Structures are given as structure tokens and as C-alpha cells.
Amino acid sequence: MFGGSPERPGPYVSPSASDLLPNARDVGAPNGGPLRHFEPIALPNKPGTLQAPKIELPGLPAYAPQTGPNQNLLRRREALSLKAVLSEGGPEIPNGLIWRLYSAVPSIDGSSSLVASSESPTPNFEVPPGTYILHVGFGRAGVVERIDFTGVKTQQTIVLKAGGLKLNAVVGDEGKPPASRLTFDVYAGDDGEDAERKLVASDVAPEKVLRLNAGSYLVVSHYGSANAVVRADIRVEAGKLTEATLTQRAALLTMKLVREHGGEAIADTAWTITTASGDLVRQSVGAFPTMVLAAGDYVIVAKNNNKVFQRPFTVEAGHDTDVEVLTSDLATPDDPEAGSGD
Structure with missing residues (x-):
């Protein structure tokens, strides 16, 4: 008892465990001394305890494109x-x-x-x-x-720095060749002696206007499909139409093999045209072959019924004509197979 009376009990103070148990450490009781520092408390990890799942989030880019509409739209x-x-x-x-x-x-x-x-x-x-x-x-x-x-x-x-080019040709002094036999090829200007010219336009008809970039061009005129070819360098000016007329030194020939002058042409005749030096110019088959040849000397050879006939001929520029080869114009008169062609 402390500070009380028999009628009213005073405050009660419980004895310490160390007083009741002199050897308290032997039973695992904590020391009754003052607590000098805090020790960490280890939480129990009981079997079967649920663990929070580990969440792996994807990395976020440093820049996220806008989801709104493009302002330019x-x-x-x-x-x-x-x-x-x-x-x-x-x-x-x-x-x-x-x-x-x-x-x-x-x-x-x-x-x-x-x-x-x-x-x-x-x-x-x-x-x-x-x-x-x-x-x-x-x-x-x-x-x-x-x-x-x-x-x-x-x-x-x-x-554009462009202009027009219109082409035509004459034969001889003033003759005008048939438009159906006249064509032009146009090549780009030469960039050097060894540079290959680029074809700009081919098979251009006479009087047709070509729209071209301003500059120099090589024009090649073809009269027929044999050797009547003329070339010329022409310059096209920006904003202008350039007209050029080339002169062909050639003639249109119609050939026929006959037994006499003015006679009927013999059908199924094969023709070969060579230069005077023997270079092949053109070959054809028919009773009345026509071809354009440049002015010069030629040898005309006609073959019919296994017999060969030939004659020299000179082409004059602008003089279109019929050329007759007679069956008496044998290529090899001493050949025993040579005959009249009948």
C-alpha cells in the first residue's frame, strides 16, 4: 500500500518481471533495463502469403505524335x-x-x-x-x-526558250520531190567531235513544224530509201520559226527489162544496183521497180530466167526517167548459157 487508507485503497504498482524472476534471461524475457536504441523489426514471411505481381510497363517515347488533325489540312x-x-x-x-x-x-x-x-x-x-x-x-x-x-x-x-523548225527539200535546181518519198531526221547538236548525237525526231514529214528547244541541230534529209541523203546543221532561235530547205542531188528512176526499146517489161526480174566501183546500193524484185538514187555513175544488173543482164547508167540530179535494160545486154556474152531471155 502507498498513500492510501484502509477504507480506500491506494494506487497499485505491479512488480517487475525481474523482481519475480531473478533469472529472467534464462527464459527469454527481455531485459528490464532502459531501451537505449531502436532495433529494426523483421516482419515474418509466412508460407502462402500473396505477393504483389511485378508490373513491367513499356518504355514511353520521348516524343508522342499529336493525335489531332494536321494544321495544313x-x-x-x-x-x-x-x-x-x-x-x-x-x-x-x-x-x-x-x-x-x-x-x-x-x-x-x-x-x-x-x-x-x-x-x-x-x-x-x-x-x-x-x-x-x-x-x-x-x-x-x-x-x-x-x-x-x-x-x-x-x-x-x-x-521555255524554245522555237519551231519547218523543213523541206528541192531536187536539182528547183524541182520538188514527192512528199511521200521525203523524210527528215533531226539530231541534237554535237557536244564534241566524239560525242554521239541524240536522235530528237525521226521520219519527219516536209512542212511539219517541230517544237524544239533553242539550239543547234543536225538535220538529215532522206529522199527515197537508197542513198539520196543530205545533211545540214541548223540553229533554232527561241520564240522564232526557222524554215530550212535542203537541196537533194538525186533522181527518181523506174527500171524495166525489155526485149526491145519501148517493149513490154518482163516480170519476175531481180534487180541489183551497184556503184561504178562495185559497192552495193539497192536490191529489188519486180517488173517496174522504182527507186531514188543520188547523182552519179551506177551499174544496173537484171536477172531473169537464170540469165544476167546489165548496163551502166548515169543519174543526173532532178532528171527522173525510165531506165531500160535490154535482153541483149548480157552480163557475159561469151557464156554458153547466155541467150535472148525468151
Whole structure:
């Protein structure tokens, strides 16, 4: 008892374990001394206890693309308006143009992507801002330019630096050959003595206007399909039509094998034309073969019924004529097989 009376009990103080058990350490009781520091408490890991699953989250990129619409798609597209002229300050080309607009960024396979095309003389391309490659074709003339379109309405003039070329030919002094037998080939200007000329146009008919880039060209005139060929270097000026007439030194011949002058032509005759030196020029089969030969000396050989007949002949420029080979014109008169051809 402490501080109490018999009628009312005082406060009770429980004896310590060390007082009750002198050897408390022997039974695992904690020391009754003052607690000097805190020891970590190890939590029990009982069998069957649920463990929280380990969550592996994918790495997030440093930049996430926006999910909203592209601002360029929301903007109103302005027009890229184009027109073309042959030369600086020249009149606008009214027709015959082909416009092709390509993206300046190549596709995966390296080719250029066609964005738009038009055959209008003044096309309006409604495209987003960017860099484009423009090709303008005008006949066999053309130009390639880079277009940087800012998105602001733009009108641009393309200068083609091109002109026209019209070709024709005469035979002899003033004769005009049949248009059906006259053609022209046009080659690009020579870039050097050993450079191979590039064919620009072939089998061009007379009086046809070729649209070409300004520059020098080699024109080859063919009269017929044998050896009547004439060449000339011609220059095309931008914004101008160049007309050129070449002179052919040749003639149109019609050949026939006859038994007498003015007689009927013998059918199934094979013909061979050689130069005086023996170079082969042309071969043909028929009763009335026609061919154009350049002016010069030739040997005409006709073969019929296993017999060969021949005669020399001189072609004069501009003098179209019939050439008769007589059956008496044997190639080898001493040949025992030679005869009249009957």
C-alpha cells in the first residue's frame, strides 16, 4: 500500500518481471533495463502469403505524335497559277502544253511522285506549301524547274526558250520531190567531235513544224530509201520559226527489162544496183521497180530466167526517167548459157 487508507485503497504498482524472476534471461524475457536504441523489426514471411505481381510497363517515347488533325489540312489551299512563254517577254503560249508537277521528296523506291498534271495553257494547282519539281512539255521542247510554293496565292511564268523548225527539200535546181518519198531526221547538236548525237525526231514529214528547244541541230534529209541523203546543221532561235530547205542531188528512176526499146517489161526480174566501183546500193524484185538514187555513175544488173543482164547508167540530179535494160545486154556474152531471155 502507498498513500492510501484502509477504507480506500491506494494506487497499485505491479512488480517487475525481474523482481519475480531473478533469472529472467534464462527464459527469454527481455531485459528490464532502459531501451537505449531502436532495433529494426523483421516482419515474418509466412508460407502462402500473396505477393504483389511485378508490373513491367513499356518504355514511353520521348516524343508522342499529336493525335489531332494536321494544321495544313485545316488551312484553305491557295492556288499555284502557271503560264508559259517561248522567250523572255514573249506572248503566252495558247495551247499544246503539258504540265507535270512532282514532289521534290522522292518515294521509297527513289522515283519522283506525280502530284498533279494538266494540259491547260494556264493551270491552277491547289497544293499544300512545299517544294516541287515542275516539267513543262511543248512538243519536243521542254524545261524542268524547281518551284518553292509558300502557300500564298502565286502566279509564275515559265520561259521555255524554245522555237519551231519547218523543213523541206528541192531536187536539182528547183524541182520538188514527192512528199511521200521525203523524210527528215533531226539530231541534237554535237557536244564534241566524239560525242554521239541524240536522235530528237525521226521520219519527219516536209512542212511539219517541230517544237524544239533553242539550239543547234543536225538535220538529215532522206529522199527515197537508197542513198539520196543530205545533211545540214541548223540553229533554232527561241520564240522564232526557222524554215530550212535542203537541196537533194538525186533522181527518181523506174527500171524495166525489155526485149526491145519501148517493149513490154518482163516480170519476175531481180534487180541489183551497184556503184561504178562495185559497192552495193539497192536490191529489188519486180517488173517496174522504182527507186531514188543520188547523182552519179551506177551499174544496173537484171536477172531473169537464170540469165544476167546489165548496163551502166548515169543519174543526173532532178532528171527522173525510165531506165531500160535490154535482153541483149548480157552480163557475159561469151557464156554458153547466155541467150535472148525468151
